[in-house]
Amino acid sequence: MFSSIRIANKSRALFAGSQGLKACASQRLGKCGKLDGDQSSVNVSFRRPISGKSFNVPPSAEFVARVSGIATMCKLPFQETADGLDAAFVGVPIDTGTSNRPGARFGPRHIRAESAMIRAYCGWTRAAPYESIKVADIGDINVNLFDLKDTCKKIQEAYRKIVATGCIPLTLGGDHTIAYPILQAVAERHGPVGLIHVDAHADTSDMILGEKIGHGTPFRRCVDEGLLDCKRVAQIGLRGSGYSPDNYEWSRGQGFRVVEAVECWHKSLVPLMEEVRSQMGSGPVYLSFDIDSLDPAFAPGTGTPEIAGLTPIQGLEIIRGCRGLNLVGCDLVEVSPPYDTTGNTALLGANLLFEMMCVLPKVKYY
Numbered sequence: 001m002f003s004s005i006r007i008a009n010k011s012r013a014l015f016a017g018s019q020g021l022k023a024c025a026s027q028r029l030g031k032c033g034k035l036d037g038d039q040s041s042v043n044v045s046f047r048r049p050i051s052g053k054s055f056n057v058p059p060s061a062e063f064v065a066r067v068s069g070i071a072t073m074c075k076l077p078f079q080e081t082a083d084g085l086d087a088a089f090v091g092v093p094i095d096t097g098t099s100n101r102p103g104a105r106f107g108p109r110h111i112r113a114e115s116a117m118i119r120a121y122c123g124w125t126r127a128a129p130y131e132s133i134k135v136a137d138i139g140d141i142n143v144n145l146f147d148l149k150d151t152c153k154k155i156q157e158a159y160r161k162i163v164a165t166g167c168i169p170l171t172l173g174g175d176h177t178i179a180y181p182i183l184q185a186v187a188e189r190h191g192p193v194g195l196i197h198v199d200a201h202a203d204t205s206d207m208i209l210g211e212k213i214g215h216g217t218p219f220r221r222c223v224d225e226g227l228l229d230c231k232r233v234a235q236i237g238l239r240g241s242g243y244s245p246d247n248y249e250w251s252r253g254q255g256f257r258v259v260e261a262v263e264c265w266h267k268s269l270v271p272l273m274e275e276v277r278s279q280m281g282s283g284p285v286y287l288s289f290d291i292d293s294l295d296p297a298f299a300p301g302t303g304t305p306e307i308a309g310l311t312p313i314q315g316l317e318i319i320r321g322c323r324g325l326n327l328v329g330c331d332l333v334e335v336s337p338p339y340d341t342t343g344n345t346a347l348l349g350a351n352l353l354f355e356m357m358c359v360l361p362k363v364k365y366y
């Protein structure tokens, strides 16, 4: 038998008088998903059942239809602020920093829609996030679609409040510009952080079209402002044509470890991540995952695709290889739904965010 947590009887008080979906109030949150004990049904509201303990538990699709309800990340409860949370999913819907195909402003809502498939446990790794950390969806940052610099200011201010509570932000992008103001807020709390940056591009340009802020410049700005512990930065998956013979010279010059995609071809990345973990040590680490790190065969719905990229399996190996690190924030950026005709890119993004939640500190494993 496996142990379980319950949507406890006492939490029924939360359902009282509410309207909406019919669901079982007492259920085992387990791999088999069988009912445990009382099988009576009650009405639950769109504020989904909250466990009797301190954790949020999304409703199981065995009892509540996947397609029902307002789309939140992983069908978790929505709350206005990060108060009381160990981790929060938060959307940053911009594409005004994009240099090529737009559309990433629609990323958060499509990732949320595709996340309805995701169940409570990570079946491969036996992670049980909802038994160990309190997570909710705290909605989107209210960005300024007409002014990217103002947007950055708004993101920084919002993230300052999120991290001030001790909550770990799991960000749904949005184009990669957002990593800069997020890291401003994160480094303000934690000091210069280690960075695991998974991407087809280094995103270290100084200027694009005369502008300092854009989705090709965030990590250059971060270095300018001392937000990164440069000896603890790893960039993985870089590839494609460049502006110079060695496109990654600047990164190496800062002390970053650069792992080009060609070094990853045909390989498991488990050994690489062992090295990355020792590079990161015990200090705070931020994980920034651009969906364009993956091959466009798997993730075509993105703004600046590059051929011959990583596989979803390698993406999972990278994220799972972050287990044990002192992660203080994660993002998944550059999903562009207009170019994602099958929804597979958003589905990948949703699953990668779930996997990020599963490797956060304090998450229980069976």
Ligand SMILES: [Mn+2]
Residues within 6 Å of the ligand: 176, 199, 200, 201, 203, 215, 290, 334
């Ligand atoms: Mn990027």
